[in-house]
Amino acid sequence: MTIDLTGGLPREWDHVFSEVPETPEMREAVNIWVWDDSGEIGFPRFAVEAVAPEWDEHELYLSVAFPNGRLLRNWSKGPSHPVIGPSGEPSVFGAGPLEFQCIEPFAKFRTVFDGDAADATFSEMVRPGFQADKRAPIKFEIDYEPIVPPFIQGTLSEEAKAMMASGTEADFMGGDRLEQLCRARGRVTVDGVEREFTGGALRIRRRGVRKISGFWGHCWQSAVFPSGKAFGYIAYPPRKDGSPSYNEGFVFLGDGELLPARVVKAPWLTHFQYSGEDVSAVIETPQGEIIITAESTMGMPSISRGDGSSPAYPHLFQSIARYRWDGEETFGMMERSSLPERVTLPA
Structure with a gap:
């Protein structure tokens, strides 16, 4: 058998x-999302998002985490980048200091960042109203190549x-969407010190x-193991009336x-x-259940204000976790959210 890394989609x-x-x-x-094989650094999501008709500026999100609880975060807006790449195709997407480059669809990608970020600790950022x-x-410059079908x-x-x-669930998801596990390698400079790393990534x-008004939370996990085996899923908890909601995943x-x-x-x-x-x-499959054991290693919290000035959006926790399955071990991603009344914050 062979692996179709396109999922049947056009380039x-x-x-x-x-x-x-x-x-x-x-x-x-x-x-x-990017994680280091050694567990010394994690990128629990960086992204560029554009929303029409405001196309001159895009939203950018950068989260960097370290095992000692140090967090770097740059969630802001920046000037949009020209989208035409070296091939003459619209393969570049950037905002301010962050840029994504599609070198070959479904095959080779690069992301670069050159800027700064708020520098704080988890105990500081988990407090409501945190200000940097x-x-x-x-x-940093990170290259990544898909190794699992999308x-x-x-x-x-x-x-x-x-x-x-x-x-409702389709509105929450936000249109056409895919995610794909990759192998990654890169170099990152923090505090004037450059280090190279290898690891994994999940591109989305x-x-x-x-439309996320009324969103009540989710759980999302994914990882690829050294042998090439992988898993992933996204699930929303049951609706308020107890009826089931979106729950879909895969095993590879x-x-x-x-x-x-x-x-x-x-x-x-x-809780955080x-x-x-x-x-x-x-995880349930047609062939039976699979148990993925895991523990969290580091993550970026985002605390809803909950002061009545805006809708009660869920608290958000974007993390890197260590996963084990059938004797193999790896790092991977995890994102979870819940409504404020369902989450206990640190005292």
Whole structure:
């Protein structure tokens, strides 16, 4: 068997809009998570997002985490970059100091950053109303190549397909979306010290109109192991009336296609713990259940204000975790959110 790294999609799927889309609130988004094989540094999401019709400036998100609890964060806006790359195709997407480059669709990518970020600790950032007063320069260049077929939301089960075709869950997801596990290598300079690393990554491409009003939370985990085996899923907790919501995932055995799966036991967000939390999951497949044992290692919190001045959006925790499955061990990504009333903050 062979691995189709395109998922049957045309190469244009990895290109960005060459002109401002006419649809109001249309989004173009490129996201990636990166983790170091040694566990010394994690990037629990960096991204560029554009929202029509404001196309001269894009949103940028950078989160960097270290095992000792130090966090670097730059969530801001920056001037958009020209999208035409060396090939003459719309393959570049950037804002301010952050740029994504698609060198070859579904095959080779690069991300570069040269700027600064708020410099604080987890205990500081987990407090409501955190404001940064210290900044640190950071520079990196990361190359990554897909090694697992793309997980295209709404394609692995009839239930998920129906939810992604219309309805509240489709609004939350925000249009056409895929994610794909990769191998990564790069170099990063922090505090004037440059280090090279190898690791893994999860890239995400999303395009569409996204509406998150009323969003009640989610759990999202994914990782690829040294043998090439991998897993991933996204699940929303049941609706307020107890009825089931979106729950779709995959298991990959190192060759062939993704096997459909769903999570039956997820580590929903109930509190903020920087590292050492049991975040194991039980994944159900047509061949039976798979137990993925895991513990958190580092992560970036985002605390909803909850002061009545804005809707009660969920608290968000974007993390790197250590996963184990069938005797193999690796790092991977995790993102969880829950409504403020369901989460206990540190005293």
